[in-house]
Amino acid sequence: MPQTPRLDALVRDIAERMAAAEERGRVATYIPELACIDPARFGISVCLADGRRISAGDATRPFSIQSVSKVFALAVALGRIGDGLWRRCGREPSSNAFNSVVDLELEGGKPRNPFVNAGAIVVTDAILAGRTPKEALAEMLGFVRAAAGDDDIYMDAGLARSENLTGHRNWSLAHFLKSTDNLLHDCELTLGTYFHQCAIEMSCEQLARAGRFLAGLRAEDDLISRRNVRSINALMMTCGHYDGSGAFAYRVGLPGKSGVGGGIMAVVPGVASIAVWSPGLDRYGNSLLGTQALEALSEGMGWSVF
């Protein structure tokens, strides 16, 4: 593939520039374990259609994927219940923060989309139907491992426990959902599962590999239907960065999903799957340098879908 030497040099150059950047954003502090992650970290990994992988920086160091897990949960939920999910959750972008309570109240208990926290809690609740949290989590982790082709991926139970104690916004969202009959299980059960799903740890290399099913790079693809791939990419483009989704689409031009751990997974349909990690966040809760890195990569390679 003739583009590889150029991509190699670009990825290396981006990693060097991001490692040296002074303005790095702010690490999330509302989850105590995330507050002590070193903001100097930066990793990037790109998987190409022919199976090659180009990585730089802290690409093999695991980090908490947090909201990036919502993509895998959505894939599992759509596979299980299909379009019925949309009776309980919208598909529209949001103009308030990812953990907004007011949005949920304005919409009468139907979350705007599956990537804001309220929507992700509903998705997890749907996956739980008829199963124990342990079974639901095993299915989600199994899906992530299969997508990455790597069994060396785990959940940080300590982090999940601490979010369980401090995640009062999510508790209020869950109780509000319950009050509008949009939660099938007890708040404890659904949130306990959701916090564990968010506490999955992966490196950039693992996450980039796990995103291949959304880029259409897996020849053997049996993970989810082509239709669901299209739906998830559309939602990542329009809602994957919350109230910063428009700016991300404008700057990067790729479907992507961020997490407060500082990771972003992005997809170049038919060409590449990308993961970046830098723990400092912008005011929307998206990785500041991760977004800059993706912008430079997309611009340099002409990878915007627009």
Ligand code: DON
């Ligand atoms: O529920 C939360 O608040 C976190 N476990 C996940 C939020 C998140 O990652 C938002 N993304 N940027």
